[in-house]
Amino acid sequence: MAALLALVGLGAVFGAVLGFAAVRFRTEGNPIAEQINDILPQTQCGQCGYPGCRPYAEAIASGDAAINKCPPGGEAGIQALAALLDVEAIPLDEEHGEEKVKAVAYIREAECIGCTKCIQACPVDAILGAAKQMHTVIASECTGCDLCLEPCPVDCIDMISEPQSVQNWHWPLPDTASRQPQIIATDAGQTQDRAA
Amino acid sequence: MRKIFDFHGGIHPPENKHQSLQRPIRDAGIPPRLVLPLSQHIGAPASPVVAVGERVLKGQLIAEALGFVSVPVHAPTSGTIVAIEDRLVAHPSGLLAPCIVIATDGLDEWTSLVAPPDYRDMTTRELLARIRDAGIAGMGGAGFPTAVKLTTKPGSAVATLIINGTECEPYITADDILMRECPDRIVEGVNILRQLLQPGEILIGVEDNKPEAIAALRAAATGSAIEVVSFPTKYPSGGEKQLIELLTGEQVPSGGLPLDVGVICQNIGSVVAIADAVVRGQPLISRITTVTGEAVAEPGNFSVLLGTPMNYLLAQAGYQPGRNRRLVMGGPMMGFTVPDASVPIVKTTNCLLAPSEAELPVPPPAQACIRCGMCAQACPASLLPQQLFWFAQAREFDKLEQHNLFDCIECGACSWACPSNIPLVQYYRASKAEILQLRREHAKAEQSRMRFEARQARIAQEEAAREAKRAARKLAAEQRAQTAAAGGEGVEDPIQAAIDRAKAKKAAQQVVATRATTETGERDKLEKAVVTTRARLDTASSKLEQARAEGSDLVDALQLGVDKTRAKLEAAELALQAFVDAGQTAPQQAVPTDAASVAIARAVAARAADAALDPVEKARAQLAGLEQRLAKTRARLAASRSKGEEEKIIGILVSTEAALEEKVSAARAQLNGKGDT
CATH class of the missing domain: 1.10.287 (Helix Hairpins)
Structure with missing residues (x-):
């Protein structure tokens, strides 16, 4: 009898603790979708077929979408998603586009007619302008999603990739291929070939 | 005697300092062209304030600082601006960077220098402004703006001011020669810093391989509160964090600044530049650079104008290009190969090393890591270089950060110690840069996400507002209809x-x-x-x-x-x-x-016909109708009687006949009356 009471008592206490914790420490939203969204590049380009990065993140979280539909995220993004979700990394789905060098939109201002179509298309409000006024892109806010190119009636928008400068250059990883040890004399030529 | 602490690891590479210490400081003179990069420091590049064709005087401002972490650039001698364009600079990338090019006129004509007031009467703000306006950036090699480094948060006390005269890297003697030849200027600069920072104690740390420098400084510092401390030679004791640990026994926390342990460090060259700026009003336009290596006949130290092409300076030291395979800016441990000998000397060029092939051979090919642990023993930051190497190879950036990659000072001790000749520091540099880039990208993605969500919210809000307006209009219309209906029913x-x-x-x-x-x-x-x-x-x-x-x-x-x-x-x-x-x-x-x-x-038809007829006609028509109905009724009555129908029907027909006869007679009388009138 005492044992029964003890067990029931323990059950009641732990049940109460769990119930309290479930209410007190409830997580808002889907934490997995949140983490996936954190990895996605937030270009909001829609190349994955979803209307923005968050819907794609939610689709991945619910298992509706594969992790290889994000060209701006590229291979690195797929690797990160694979590591997060503990699935195998798969190559980028060519159907949704290919990984490109990051670029920003640039409006050839002399040709702009001020139609505001690109402003409506920009998912991050990075284009400044008004009707019948020349528009311009806030380069630091542009995600390079290409969404403004299509609606422009006069094709005055270019995508320009940032040129390499002393400011954005960084040391590359050592080139291991060209520094292969040539221990055996007959291997020497082959190593050179492989490096070339 | 002060207690000297020790830091973990460290190596003892051949010093090779004596070659460049045989001669006193020589003046490199004025080259025909000076190329001044706008970015000679860490932070935002300066912005030019002169135009092509403009004549500038020595010490004149030619590019102003852009932002807080930035320093201006001054003309090192008088001459004419011939170009503001992208030129090859002393950078490992070999990329072009914006530069101001001055064609010198050889007159070396000073601009009118404002006679500065006594620094003892100046406020902290004025002193910092002067240091900043003089364009001083850390002269030890990194080039961090000195004024920014000296800006302390209000309330944070500086316990110890350390002047770094260690110069631990092999070959370099620029600070050594400065300490030997100009100890007074150093003491002058230290006094300015004391005025600025009010430190508890002032130490000048010098390795014990520079006895002349120590003697000269001690002589100059007698009677002042400055203590010249010498300690055993070990690479890299000149690293800021290592020097602080050596002299105070305290470790700067990971990711922290020296100020977190109450210390500020300044390089000897920077201190002299501060003295020149505050006492003499001269901006930073020249520096001491060591030119050494077996490929120069007369190695030594030169006082060289900033922007001087390296080959001009090398020629003064008897450069033999045939013996030199690569030209290194900085020392053999932390320096980098410059892309071309024509690149200019900048504020951070403490040494030009022109080694012969035998002196600094091409590193042999890297072999596999044998996990000997010598790198870990050599690491002055107590890191695990071989673990970092594995993670860097596998690009496991989060693991690299967990293993405190960012505490690496890139001193190169691990690479030097590695028996497999693995270029470990290169891996760390590349990984650090990549992680920083990823962080920047992530920050930008976060910014984009916020902007996208703000836009979505705004669009939803506008839509909701439109919807609300529509609903309000609908409700109003309904209410109007209802009040109208209610009014009709009630009244x-x-x-x-x-x-x-x-x-x-x-x-x-x-x-x-x-x-x-x-x-x-x-x-x-x-x-x-x-x-x-x-x-x-x-x-x-x-x-x-x-x-x-x-x-x-x-x-x-x-x-x-x-x-x-x-x-x-x-x-x-x-x-x-x-x-x-x-x-x-x-x-x-x-x-x-x-x-x-x-x-x-x-x-309706009958009424319309009625309306069309005049009263007499109407009455006549009525009479005709009535007579017709009377005739019909009589016929019906006769038929009923002959058939022998019910009494009731016959009774009704009889009464109807009577009523109709009455109506007919009335109508006839009316018609007669109307006809008379």
Whole structure:
């Protein structure tokens, strides 16, 4: 009898603790979708077929979408998603586009007619302008999603990739291929070939 | 005697300092062209304030600082600006960077220097502004803006000011020679810093391989609060964090600044530049650079104008390009190969190393890591270089960060110690840069996400506002309708009744109209069929007559046709008759509404006719109607009587006859009266 009471008592206490914790420490939203969204590049380009990065993140979280539909995220993004979700990394789905060098939109201002179509298309409000006024892109806010190119009636928008400068250059990883040890004399030529 | 602490690891590479210490500081002179990069420091590049073709004087501002972490650039000598363009600079990337090019005129004409007030009378703010305006950036190699480094947060006390005269890297002697030759200027600079920072103690740390420098400094510092501390030579004791640990025993926390342990460090070269700026008002336009290596005949230290091309400086030291395979800016441990000998000397160029092939050979090919642990023993930051190497190879950036990659000072001790010749520091540099880039990208992605979500919210809000407006309009319309209806019910019931009546009437009229049109349509059709069939019969009959008269063969056929047509005509006539009969019976069979509507229609027609007639005519018509009705009733009564119908019906008919007789006589009297008038 005492044992029964003890067990029931323990059950009641732990049940109460769990119930309290479930209410007190409830997580808002889907934490997995949140983490996936954190990895996605937030270009909001829609190349994955979803209307923005968050819907794609939610689709991945619910298992509706594969992790290889994000060209701006590229291979690195797929690797990160694979590591997060503990699935195998798969190559980028060519159907949704290919990984490109990051670029920003640039409006050839002399040709702009001020139609505001690109402003409506920009998912991050990075284009400044008004009707019948020349528009311009806030380069630091542009995600390079290409969404403004299509609606422009006069094709005055270019995508320009940032040129390499002393400011954005960084040391590359050592080139291991060209520094292969040539221990055996007959291997020497082959190593050179492989490096070339 | 001060207690000297020790830091973990460290190495003892060959010093090779004596070569460049044989001669005193020489003046490198004025080259024909000076190339001044706008970015000679860490932070935002300066912005040019001169135009091409403009003549500038020595010490004149030619590019101003852009932002807080930035320093201006001054003209090192008088001359003309010939270009502001991208030039090759001393950078490992070999990329071009914006530069101001001055064609010197050899006059070396100073701009009018503002005579500075005594620094003892200046406030902290004024001192910092002067240091900043003089364009001073850390002269030890990193080039961090000195004014920024000296800006302390209010309330944070500087316990120890350390002047870094260690110069631990092999070959370099620029600070050593400065300490030997100009100890007074150093003490002067230290006094300014004391005024600025009010430190608890001031230490000048010098390795014990520079006895002349220590002696000179001690002589100059006698009587002041400055303590010159010497400690055993070990690479990299000149690293800021290592020096702090050596002298104070305290470790700068990971990711922290020296100020977190109450210490500020300054390089010897920077201290001299501060003295020149604050006491003499001279901006930073020249520096001491060591030119050494086996490929120069006369190694030594030069006082060189910033922007001097390296090959001009090398020529002064007897450069033998044939013996030199690569030119290194900085020392053999932390320096990098410059892309071309024409690149300019900048604020951070403490050494130009022109080694011979034997002196600094190409590193042999890297071999596999044997996990010997020598790198870990050598690491002055107590890291695990081989673990970092594995993670860097696998690009496991989060693991690299967990293993404190960012505490690496890139001193190169691990690479030097590695028996497999693995270029470990290169891996760390590349990984650090990549992680920083990823962080920047992530920050930008976060920014984009916020902007995207803000936009979504705004669009939703606008949509909601539109929807609300629409709903409000709808509600208002409904309310109007309701008040109207409520008013009708409460006050003017007859109006509503009239509307209803009118509606009913209209509906009834419509029904009648449709009935009429369908009936007439049907009837027309039938009549038309009868007429056309009759016409056809007539033509057929005439043709038959003609054929008979002519005695044609076709008589039989025509006879058949006439018969058929006649049959059709009969059928059509029958149909028409049937329809007419049905039309006559239909009103009796029709539903009450139809009867009512017919009655209404008749009434409407009668009223219209009434309105058209004049009163006499009207009365006469009325009389005629009444007489007709009377005659009908009498006939009906006679029929009923003859048939022997019920008493009740006969009674009603009799009373009706009486009422009608009365009405007829009244109408006749009225008509007579009207006719008289």
